[in-house]
Amino acid sequence: MKNTFTFHRGRAVPIDRDNIDTDQIIPKQFLKSIKKSGFGPNLFDAWRYEDEGFPGQDVSQRKPNKEFILNQERFNGADILISKKNFGCGSSREHAVWSLMDFGFKVVIAESFADIFYNNCFNNGLLPITLSSEEISMMLNIAEEGKEIEIDLENQVIFFEDNEIATFEIDPFRKKCILEGLDEIGLSLIHAAEIKEFEEKRAMESPWIFKMGNKNEK
Amino acid sequence: MPQTLYDKLWNLHEVAQREDGTHLLYIDRHLIHEVTSPQAFEGLKIAGRKPWRISSNIATPDHNVPTTDRAKGIQGINDEVAKLQVVTLDENCKQHDILQFDIHDIRQGIVHVVGPEQGLTLPGMTIVCGDSHTSTHGALATLSMGIGTSEVEHVLATQCLKTSKLQNMRVIINGDLQKGVTPKDVTLAVIGKIGTAGGTGYAIEYAGSVIENMSIEGRMTVCNMAIEAGARAGLVAYDQTTEAYIKNRPFAPTGEQWIHAKSQWEELISDEDAKFDKEIEIDGSLIAPQVTWGTSPEMVIDIDGFIPEPDSESIQHALDYMDLEPGKKIKDIKLDQVFIGSCTNSRIEDLREAAKVLEGKKISDSIKRAIVVPGSGLVSKQAVEEGLDKVFMDSGFEWRAPGCSMCLAMNPDQLGDGEHCASTSNRNFEGRQGYGGRTHLVSPSTAAASAIEGHFVDVREYLP
Numbered sequence: 265m266k267n268t269f270t271f272h273r274g275r276a277v278p279i280d281r282d283n284i285d286t287d288q289i290i291p292k293q294f295l296k297s298i299k300k301s302g303f304g305p306n307l308f309d310a311w312r313y314e315d316e317g318f319p320g321q322d323v324s325q326r327k328p329n330k331e332f333i334l335n336q337e338r339f340n341g342a343d344i345l346i347s348k349k350n351f352g353c354g355s356s357r358e359h360a361v362w363s364l365m366d367f368g369f370k371v372v373i374a375e376s377f378a379d380i381f382y383n384n385c386f387n388n389g390l391l392p393i394t395l396s397s398e399e400i401s402m403m404l405n406i407a408e409e410g411k412e413i414e415i416d417l418e419n420q421v422i423f424f425e426d427n428e429i430a431t432f433e434i435d436p437f438r439k440k441c442i443l444e445g446l447d448e449i450g451l452s453l454i455h456a457a458e459i460k461e462f463e464e465k466r467a468m469e470s471p472w473i474f475k476m477g478n479k480n481e482k
Numbered sequence: 483m484p485q486t487l488y489d490k491l492w493n494l495h496e497v498a499q500r501e502d503g504t505h506l507l508y509i510d511r512h513l514i515h516e517v518t519s520p521q522a523f524e525g526l527k528i529a530g531r532k533p534w535r536i537s538s539n540i541a542t543p544d545h546n547v548p549t550t551d552r553a554k555g556i557q558g559i560n561d562e563v564a565k566l567q568v569v570t571l572d573e574n575c576k577q578h579d580i581l582q583f584d585i586h587d588i589r590q591g592i593v594h595v596v597g598p599e600q601g602l603t604l605p606g607m608t609i610v611c612g613d614s615h616t617s618t619h620g621a622l623a624t625l626s627m628g629i630g631t632s633e634v635e636h637v638l639a640t641q642c643l644k645t646s647k648l649q650n651m652r653v654i655i656n657g658d659l660q661k662g663v664t665p666k667d668v669t670l671a672v673i674g675k676i677g678t679a680g681g682t683g684y685a686i687e688y689a690g691s692v693i694e695n696m697s698i699e700g701r702m703t704v705c706n707m708a709i710e711a712g713a714r715a716g717l718v719a720y721d722q723t724t725e726a727y728i729k730n731r732p733f734a735p736t737g738e739q740w741i742h743a744k745s746q747w748e749e750l751i752s753d754e755d756a757k758f759d760k761e762i763e764i765d766g767s768l769i770a771p772q773v774t775w776g777t778s779p780e781m782v783i784d785i786d787g788f789i790p791e792p793d794s795e796s797i798q799h800a801l802d803y804m805d806l807e808p809g810k811k812i813k814d815i816k817l818d819q820v821f822i823g824s825c826t827n828s829r830i831e832d833l834r835e836a837a838k839v840l841e842g843k844k845i846s847d848s849i850k851r852a853i854v855v856p857g858s859g860l861v862s863k864q865a866v867e868e869g870l871d872k873v874f875m876d877s878g879f880e881w882r883a884p885g886c887s888m889c890l891a892m893n894p895d896q897l898g899d900g901e902h903c904a905s906t907s908n909r910n911f912e913g914r915q916g917y918g919g920r921t922h923l924v925s926p927s928t929a930a931a932s933a934i935e936g937h938f939v940d941v942r943e944y945l946p
């Protein structure tokens with residue numbers, strides 16, 4: 265189910281690094297699932313635990329890496345993640361978004377995002393916020409203290425201790441998706457007649473693209 | 483108005499603009515594999531929707547399949563969870579009558595190797611797949627992009643991708659490549675120059691004499707890693723080389739349709755005075771064989787380079803993970819494993835390139851394991867016909883069955899904790915090739931020469 269929200273107050277956790285790739289967010293051995301849920305316990309698996317993780321393990325029996333920031337007590341219950349450049353780069357695996365959400369994250373704030381990850385966020389209701397590098401430095405500092413911040417999506421403002429500390433840009437429709445949780449496929453199917461018409465024209469002009477199933481022999 | 487190749491492909495497929503300002507782009511070809519599709523089919527079912535156009539889809543299992551013991555088919559997959567994904571793909575394809583090259587089919591292989599090989603990737607197409615390396619297919623003048631699972635479901639249900647137009651970037655590589663410098667070195671050098679986010683928001687068209695003189699397989703290697711430069715799509719203009727590559731492929735048009743198709747394909751070039759939002763020029767003659775030292779493809783240096791000094795948290799972290807000292811020669815890194823394969827470098831030309839170096843030689847005793855994993859059953863067959871499998875095995879490499887294998891190590895082919903690997907794949911992320919594994923991305927010839935010596939070597943000095 266898609267998440268929706270308009271206003272969110274929560275604790276932020278800083279992961280002060282560039283290029284956090286989706287292999288780090290959810291390592292490949294957990295991609296074998298055919299479900300969208302259950303990835304949370306293995307979010308950042310290789311950083312979070314000292315031993316190697318396998319699907320189906322009881323994570324409570326594993327040894328957490330105390331150094332890793334998500335395991336530090338002051339970040340218990342954090343649901344806003346702050347990071348730096350090119351967050352979510354690498355593999356297109358949507359499991360990365362599913363695992364962040366399954367863990368409890370509602371917002372990721374970064375200096376920039378990789379394209380595919382950014383799209384995947386909106387398709388599931390995880391809010392990606394892009395801020396300047398100065399703002400990110402400030403956010404990393406605030407988060408470091410384990411303090412809460414507030415995100416007003418409606419007005420696109422971030423508050424800390426009742427002060428407005430940043431504003432952010434977001435495409436109006438994408439904002440609506442997070443606010444209301446719209447059915448993307450349904451919205452595209454409004455154009456079904458146009459798609460059909462386009463398809464018929466394309467099949468006339470470039471018929472070889474549409475000739476396939478009949479060559480289904482070895 | 484003059485148009486770029488990307489603009490032309492976009493205009494050929496734009497169906498409608500949605501109320502939200504995004505565009506629906508018609509998708510000609512949808513490639514499916516076992517890892518990113520199950521949740522999409524499940525989503526369709528829950529919503530009571532059906533695939534829009536069955537004939538656009540083609541599926542093959544690649545990420546999870548074992549590379550040994552393949553005669554047993556699905557039963558040969560020991561990992562029950564992985565097996566379930568392959569079985570689920572089978573079931574979904576059967577249920578919807580989607581053409582699949584299954585685990586028993588000689589045409590099975592890495593989805594990005596299979597598409598072009600079968601002529602399922604044709605110039606002028608839009609192609610998507612739930613896999614970021616879909617950019618590979620742009621080598622054939624297509625607009626090809628990786629997508630997430632929600633988008634897979636969207637494409638299945640509507641035959642369209644909901645998207646916004648990218649900006650145009652052109653990377654021009656002129657000059658003559660030095661002996662031993664390969665398409666892999668070219669693409670790594672580009673990433674080294676523009677960085678892993680340099681192409682974010684762009685479609686990158688690769689051009690210049692180096693690209694013009696490159697084979698289609700080489701262009702695929704280059705476009706494959708466009709995503710590692712942050713670009714969702716990589717592109718190369720249509721030319722005679724493209725035409726020759728496609729001709730007589732199983733799903734390519736024939737007869738009158740071939741002539742008709744060709745007349746359309748010839749338009750698939752950027753107009754002479756087309757405007758690019760960003761242009762980068764690289765002197766191809768200065769490119770040396772490349773090796774990555776760190777945990778991001780942009781952490782790349784020339785073969786005669788040194789491990790850099792850390793100037794940020796990210797670099798320090800990478801040095802720690804890779805257990806490397808600044809100032810050390812990259813050539814001095816001792817290797818434990820060598821992997822030749824992946825959608826970047828598992829085609830016949832890649833195997834020939836490596837075999838040429840290995841011919842009559844043995845890999846170093848210090849290498850614990852060296853494997854070659856062809857990109858598809860047909861690549862494998864061709865290699866066997868040319869006797870390449872023998873060259874590899876005689877030198878000490880293991881010859882495996884096709885799949886993604888150690889590129890992402892979802893199957894049993896993995897690095898051990900702390901092991902250094904010379905790999906022809908495309909990602910050196912932490913743990914990508916196995917927990918604690920340390921990946922160095924290189925070309926097939928550098929991988930082969932380094933296997934012989936047990937450490938990285940400059941293949942320029944190695945070739946006769």
Ligand code: SF4
Binds near residue numbers: 544592594613824890
């Ligand atoms: S070979 Fe590697 S990069 Fe290519 S599709 Fe398979 S896992 Fe992805």
